Amino acid sequence: MLTQLLRLALLTLSLLLPTQIARAQDAVDIPAQIAAMGEASLKELTQIVVELSSTGDNSVVPVLTALADGNLYLDETSGRVIIQTGSAITDPLTGEAVDLGAEADLSRIRVNNGLRRDISAALSGMTLMSDNPSTRLSAAQGFLAKPDAANLPLLDEAIAAETDANVRSAMQAARAVTILTSEDASIEDKNAAVPQVVAGAGRNAITILTGALSNAPDEVKPTIEAAIAGLEQGRAVWGALQNVWFGVSLGSVLLLAAIGLAITFGVMGVINMAHGEMVMLGAYTTFLVQLVIRQNFPGLLDYSLLIALPVAFLVTGAIGVGIERGIIRWLYGRPLETLLATWGLSLILQQTVRSIFGPTNQMVIAPTWMSGSTEFFGLAITYNRFWIVIFALIVFFALLLVLNRTPLGLQMRAVTQNRRMASAMGIRTPFVDAMTFGLGSGIAGLAGVALTQIDNISPNLGQNYIIDSFMVVVFGGVGNLWGTFVGALTLGVANKFLEPYAGAVLGKILILVLIILFIQRRPRGLFALKGRAIEQ
């Protein structure tokens, strides 16, 4: 009886004491707790996480990490709890490979946000001394998010042992935040802590300081306020630059969508309402390419977009040639009929895709090198946008090269400037027409590949871009690729500078009004073609 009571008291004590002391105890039956996770409810899981982390035993780190990442499974057949990462199945405690046999029926052990937060807090304490610098960094960031005075000795110990400057700075920031928010620290310590937060907490510094401000003693408040003011000044400058970046990235999307149209509409003079559908077909080609790769060559998944590029170009280019040969060539010189015919075609294409693939969105998985973001000084740059900007530039300059430096480009310009003369010189004008239209459509297909990374892959994808594309081409000046380039970027940046003040809806309307006014003043757009060519 007495021993039982004593054990109970010890157990409670071990739960309450800070982790380092608890480390000595081993009252928690780790394997039993892990086995119990399989059938536990959310509440019970929370309890188990608390008990496991209270052991301070590093062997529970993998199981907690797996639980938070959704890699912890219960095998319904054998009742075992295992970790599955990719196709590898391992034991949560020993890390050894497990063979569950063919009967295995895995179901994920589900967690919610609250539990995920608890786990990351628990893990911070345990992984602060890890061998891996990035694990230590995320542990320090965990402390930064959840300061607790009880962790100060642990942090001091970790800072003393830390060799990596970045990690140490984050740890010092975590320590500083803990001091700022703790009640016992002296005024001098708190004042000294403020610059450390600014130095080590990165973009979260303002959040942390604002949070600390309300509870800070009056003597510390001026220091914090000054630090916040300094940070906000910096943020305003970077905010403007950030807006420029947003604008450039929106502009590059517009450029991609419009550049094909700049050829079919700008160079050839064909009002192609089905241009958006070429973009959509490019996106669906990407989806199909990825589907094939996922099923047959999963190792190439990260490169599926690169493989999709030539495929999409050829597919949409071929469709473009088909459209030119089948419909458009009968309608040269009659813009209204071209408009109606291509509009009808766009509806047919949309409904065909809808009938084949169904009305729901399709999924293209983002390759790892296109997910996430990086910080470039004060700028947050997302990788998918970054690569799209680069890609748009490559496409644009490649197209310039084709038009100005290749025989096909020369013939294209000759035919569009003076068809009869070009014909008399022996150029096969129908062939050049078809190739030009195919080139424009193929580039729209390339845009479709890029758009899978930022937009839905649905039959309506093209509709969202057709108006914007025409706007860019008309604004930039018909028949001039540089006009399209400048037009797209101008519209992108203008849009992004209007948006914070006017809102997304009004911003869009304002841009439209501005373009109408601009076209009134300069009907030929930013870069008007001069000479006889335009009169034809």
Add this chain to the structure above:
Amino acid sequence: MNFTRAKSALLAAALAGSISLPMVVPTMAQEDTIKVGILHSLSGTMAISETTLKDTMLFLIEQQNAKGGVLGKKLEPVVVDIASDWPLAAELARQLIEVDGVDAVFGCWTSVCRKSVLPVFEELNSLLFYPVQYEGEESQRNVFYTGASPNQQAIPAVDYLADEEGVERWVLAGTDYVYPQTTNKILEQYLLDKGVAKEDIMINYTPFGHSDWQTIVSDIKAFGSEGKKTAVVSTINGDANVPFYRELGNQGIKAEDIPVVAFSVGEEELSGFDTTPLVGHLAAWNYFMSVDTPENEAFIADWQKFIGSDTRVTNDPMEAHVIGFNLWVKAVEAAGSTEADAVIDSIVGLETPNLTGGVAKMLPNHHITKPVLIGEIQDDGQFFVVWETEDLVPGDAWSDFLPESKMLEADWTAPVNCGNYNTETKSCGGAVAAQ
């Protein structure tokens, strides 16, 4: 030469025109069937959501016919495509009732569709079952609202975030049209009443199909970095959701930091997503495919068999159609007639089991009782229910949180028989009559 050119142009133009014309599935000329109209968009922007609902109705009708139909007669579906075109919806509703002679119509998704067909149903005295969550502030004698009203979805979701997640700062983000605007108006008033400061609420609207979320997401990030727990309440509709969540993921906003609770994102929408960056974000609905009840299991199995694919998902509006259809069948059987007035009288108070283990009861205000579930998105595109209301919540037609509608009640039974009965002036005719 010129002649052939003109001809092909004409042909192309005619082709283009014919696509946008309504496609009406021809009905069989049989006498002793009961015709049921299905009024959904099978092309255009809304096809993504509504096509499934059309299939759901066909599935339900087939099931009912296998059971022997209604009143000894077979049911006959009449499908029309409203092509995401709302004036066309009103025309087709009229055609369904007057020309095809249907006895009840199941249809519409958007509020604007419902609003445009309302006058037709009122004038011709027919029945519409509307299956989608909506903004409330309406009750019409000929319409049965089987989706959630704001008090069955938005308000409980906000309560969950405030009580369980400790949220103090709110971003109300929505698409710029009537449902988000009205819902956000109700939510804003509700939050202000709860004591949330005005500067802790940020309201943001975006156009339909918005795809460039960089600025808004970075604004949300900045708004959430003021030291108070922040959440986004999203009434963003349809296609705009994918780029929104993608941008959230790419800018590194995790569900643990700033959770997003959505009212328009369900299993169907997620099936076009790579949901890995979304794990932990929330949705509030009255039904989730993952709810583990025998009724739901049977429904999913039958549905997947009907549609011929074991990967097709089920969602909340589908359940609403199931409930609406079963209530209508019960009402017709109780009344012994498919006549609109008889059904309207007999349907109130009828009950049918819903798929999540409770009972859906048709209330006098033509709304139904529903449970409210909050689910977290999992990386398989399903929801994990983290919270649910203990009791069924009765749908409220007029929000109690808006000053202009809190004195209004809807009651389509005698003696009130009014969709906007003013409890202060004891008269029918809405808030205007009070002034």
